[in-house]
Amino acid sequence: MTDEPLLRVSALSKFYGSRVGCENVTFDLWPGEVLAVVGESGSGKTTLLNCLSTRLLPSSGTASYRMRDGQFRELYRMSEAERRFLMRTDWGFVHQNPADGLRMTVSAGANVGERLMAVGDRHYGKIRATAVDWLSRVEIDEDRIDDEPRAFSGGMRQRLQIARNLVTGPRLVFMDEPTGGLDVSVQARLLDLLRGLVTDLCLAAIVVTHDLAVARLLSQRMMVMKDGRVVESGLTDRVLDDPRAPYTQLLVSSILQV
Amino acid sequence: MATPLVVSDVAKSFTMHLRDGIKLPVVAGVSFSLRAGECTVLGGPSGAGKSSILKMLYGNYAVDEGQIIVQHEDGLIDLATASPRKVLAVRRLTIGYVSQFLRTVPRVTALDVVAEPLVERGEDRAVARGKARGLLAQLNLPEKLWALPPATFSGGEQQRVNIARGFITEHPILLLDEPTASLDARNRDVVIALIAAKKAAGVALLGIFHDHDVREAVADRVIDVTAFAAGKIAA
Secondary structure, eight states: OOSSOSEEEEEEEEEETTEEEEEEEEEEEOTTOEEEEEOOTTSSHHHHHHHHTTSSOOSEEEEEEEOTTSOEEEGGGSOHHHHHHHHHHTEEEEOSSHHHHSOTTSOHHHHHHHHHHHTTOOOHHHHHHHHHHHHHHTTOOGGGTTSOGGGSOHHHHHHHHHHHHHTTOOSEEEEESTTTTSOHHHHHHHHHHHHHHHHHHTOEEEEEESOHHHHHHHOSEEEEEETTEEEEEEEHHHHHHSOOSHHHHHHHHTOOOO | OOOOEEEEEEEEEEEEGGGTTEEEEEEEEEEEEEOTTOEEEEESOTTSSHHHHHHHHTTSSOOSEEEEEEEETTEEEETTTOOHHHHHHHHHHTEEEEOSSOOOOTTOOHHHHHHHHHHHTTOOHHHHHHHHHHHHHHTTOOGGGTTSOGGGSOHHHHHHHHHHHHHSSOOSEEEEESTTTTOOHHHHHHHHHHHHHHHHTTOEEEEEOOOHHHHHHHOSEEEEGGGGBHHHHHO
């Protein structure tokens, strides 16, 4: 394990006119670490995720990322082309709605293979073999490789989206409510799969979720957001078992027991 | 004798913001140390703060005041102020914990639940599973359960999975929160033997045992937690 973080975020803010998206967010993320960002709708967690993944530009603050050569680069000073390259190779982005992250009218195999071609792979046989391997890792049968994701269930689509994101061996994955909108049994399967992949590949991930149980299962660290600000952060089990901020106490006490 | 963990003047209270910010003091002035090769027992009635002390030592509860100095790798760390990343490293290498209840994860088998802490320390998965089998057999968990996720197990079966998970590693410090609460006599004796083996290996143990016989069998020292009652000092 290295002693340097993968991502350093300092005083990041995003304003929409006079309205606060997120304000003054500071944290470091290390390789292999999963950070959960929790809060209710409108708390600014998705704004933060979009700023970090450079899909949105912040109003102020900095974020620097340690490239594969070990050098830190300031994300918001990169050219558009450099950022897009990073997004295609070293990063992944798992959307809540798989249709936003997949191409629905090309085959499952092509969805996975396309990311490989984007990083320069040209050998058809090799691309197909890697696609088959990744489909099996996300528990999709090989005989579905030529089907379009339109013909897949919601859970399968989400697993395909994960395969598409992980096939290039990224070091950092952003996830926006990865289990939102799925049945609980499908959620459990997906969470188990994600947990295994994150550990095996030593992935760093930032997971936005409003589901505290998902945060507990996937993350080691947690940030709680309200009205665009981080109201509490720390070890996930510490925040959930001994919440200190009034808002975190309200969130934790609102969980329904089964 | 080596003292791998020293607690000094630790205080803990809960502030209930949803109840007009009332403050519930739990413990104050907690000071003791653990010695390698000994089992120290926290004594006192329910509600005295025994579990809270264990949870602070594991970084699961925040510490209001005081220090928890632990020997980690080649240095000393204050757990009361350590960063989350440091606390995780301490949990991986230095302090193990057997909680009262098993937190199950869907679809993960009992065998892998037990093997996981070893895998996290970099052990080969096959070796870790082999060791997990040995412990589950020693704790008399029927072999047909090993490949099942423990969510549907009985309380005693889950607790044995939890104990195996806690005892599988070679952490120099081990915290035990009522590990024998729902076990029958035969399995209680197995846990007593496991604790004796840890002591012989030089592990410093700190436990809560409501079961009188178990406590008699394992305790080298008993710390009366009522001496740390927070109300006493405040009053």
